[in-house]
Amino acid sequence: MTDAIPEFKKTEATKVGITGSALTAGIGSATRKEIAIILAVAVLVIGGLEFVLWAYDVPQYILPRPSLIAAALVKEFPLLLPHLGYSMVSLLSGFTIGAVTGMVMAAIVTQYPLVEKVVTPYILVLVTTPMLALVPLLILRFGFGYTPRIIAVALAVGPMVMINAATGFRRTDSAKLALARSYGASTLQIFWKIRAPMALPMILVGLMIGSIFGLLTTVGAEMVGGGFGLGNRLTTYSSMINMPEFFAVILLLSIIGILIYVIFFLIGKKWASWET
Amino acid sequence: MVVKLAVRNAGKRYDDLEALKGCSFDVADKTIVSIVGPSGCGKTTLLWSMSGLHSLTSGQVDLDGERITAPRPEIGLVFQEANLLPWRNLMDNILFPFEVKHQTPDMAWITHLMDRVGLTGFEKRMPRELSGGMQQRGAIVRALSLRPQVLLMDEPFGALDAFTREEMNRLVEEIWLETKTTIVFITHSIEEAIFLSDRVIVLTKRPGRVHADYPVNLPRPRSLETMAGREVFDLMNKIKADIYGMSSMRPRSAAE
Incomplete structure (x- = not known):
């Protein structure tokens, strides 16, 4: 009996695990x-x-050479750094509020099928409406500070996280729930030990998409109004036809986007690679 | 004979579907009883009611004379396909029941079980890194880790290939010989039922009740030779005839 264990090839299985998930x-x-x-x-x-x-x-104003863009990035970086900070404040605050709200809503709503049916159309409206369109309105109400930006980002992130997390929480595997129940697990234990880990890969997908949408909304909101942030720099540089500097900001934004992707890739690899 | 589990007039109705009706039998302590029957005859429903996970609409199941109303620590359950949690490694899966119950695991017993089923050295592996047979052995260790008095097994080896399945059957018998845990085993395989059991119960088609109840008096441990005997052959045909007799398909004659 004990000698009949099939040989396990580690590299093979690991490969399947990583390449199998959409996230990774x-x-x-x-x-x-x-x-x-x-x-x-x-x-x-x-x-x-x-x-x-x-x-x-x-000509430079059509498309500056990569070397000029790199030089502009190095030269302007000390000036751009505070703006990078402002943008990150908007993005991270809005993302945190939106993501937490989205996850909590998803966890609650999926417990009650009727509530979910009632709420879903509104969430879909929020997902499909570009939150950027609300920014002028928010500025009228909240002024040119962080508040309208953070609200816009949270509104962009929240529904995106919620819709994906809800898909995750809805994936109930009756055998796994039965397993937990057969050991007398409480509803709370079932949530934390079965439902939440089962939903985690989809939650991570939601967080990743949400953060990218959050970045878009941050930059967009900064372009619409207010005197600070990387989006504001884009408007300023383009109005002065400083194209190398303009593209330097674009480059910086794509680096942030890639970093966000890499962070979620690493989190997914560590915590969600069980899903093939 | 000490009755460990008593199924009394069990009935279960799902809306307009009657899965079980008037199903009664006893399971003697320290024996293995298999339940076979045509597809959809309520075998799984019956087992889940015995585990306390599902309630019956009529009748009851008693453990040591006491009615089962909810899952009990004395009863272990092994599911179709191992049902390991894919985000936990093997050892964390085995320790899952203790985590839920806030109990300290008996590591010496678990180590012994792991060794017994040949999983020593695989503790840190994730379920997807294990073969189907190994996963199911892990599930058996998980179920036995709490030292249940009764083990309910719901078609545990249905998804395994024929050789692995035979290997798993020998393993179940070995474990039974060591622990004498009362086992109720649901299967589609008549051969598996006879190999493992002291009794084979045949259920009727839906709504399921007991159609026949055959004792299997073969010496243990059982072997390929035991299974090749005339007695096993006859019993196998009798059970087959029982089940085919319930089928709506017309039996074929030799002339066809």
Whole structure:
């Protein structure tokens, strides 16, 4: 009996676990050869762009050369840093409020099918309406400070987190619930030990999409009104036709976006890789 | 004979569907009883009511003469497909019942069980890293870790390949020989039922009640030779005839 255990190949199973999830697909372990190819293509694309823009003498206000953008980023960074901070304050505050509200609402609403049916249309309206459109209205009411931005971000993040988390909480596996009940688990224990971990992969998907939407809304709201934040810098630079600086801000924003993705990828890999 | 579990006139109705009706039998202490029957005859319903997870609409199930109304620590349950929690490693799955009950696990007993089923060294593996047979062995360890007096097994090996299944059957018998835990075993496989059991109960089609009750008086531990005997062959055919007799399909004659 004991000698008949099938051999387990670790690399194989691990690979399946990582590449199988929507959350974690895209980044994986790369071999040295793959890294070399990735770097070569990057150099080719950026270098090629630099060369073409230089060779055809494309004016800066149409598209600045990558080297000029990099130089502008380095030069302007001390000036941009406080604005980066302002944007992060809006994003993180709005995200935290929206995400917590979204998760709590999802956990409660999925317990009561009727409530869920009543609430879902409103959530869908919130998901599909660009919250950016509300910013001028919010500014009228709350002024040019952080408040309208944080509200807009929370409104963009919350429904997105809620709708995904609700999908997660709705995935009830009756056998697993029965298992917990057979050991006399309380409703609270069932929530924390069965429902929540089962919903976690979907919650993470919601948080990731929510944070990206939050970033879009932050920048958009800063462009609409108020004198600070990276979005405000975009409007300022473009109105002065400072295109290298403008693209430097864009570059900074894409770096933030990628960082958000990487953070959730790592969280997903650690806590949700059981799902294949 | 000491009666461990007594099913008394059990009936279960789901809206317009009657799953069980007037089902009665006893399970003697320290024996293995298998329940077979046509698909949808209420076997699983019956087992879940015995576990206290589902209530009956009529009749009752008694454990040591006391009516079962809710899940009890004396009763362990093994599910179809191992039902391990995929986000916990094997050992954390086995310790799950203790966590829920806020009890200190008997690690010496668990280590012994892990060794017994050949899972030593796999404690930190995630369920997806284990084969189906290993997962089900883990589930058996989880169920036995609380030293239940009764083990209810709901088609536990249905999803396994034939060889793994035979291996698992031998394992269940070995564990039974060591612990003498009363086992109620639901299966689709008549061969599995005979190999494991002291008695095989055949249920009628829905609403399920006892159609036949066959004692299996074969020496233990049982082997391939035991299973190749005339007695087993005859019993297997008798049970098959019982079940086919309930089928709505016309039995085939040799002329066809």
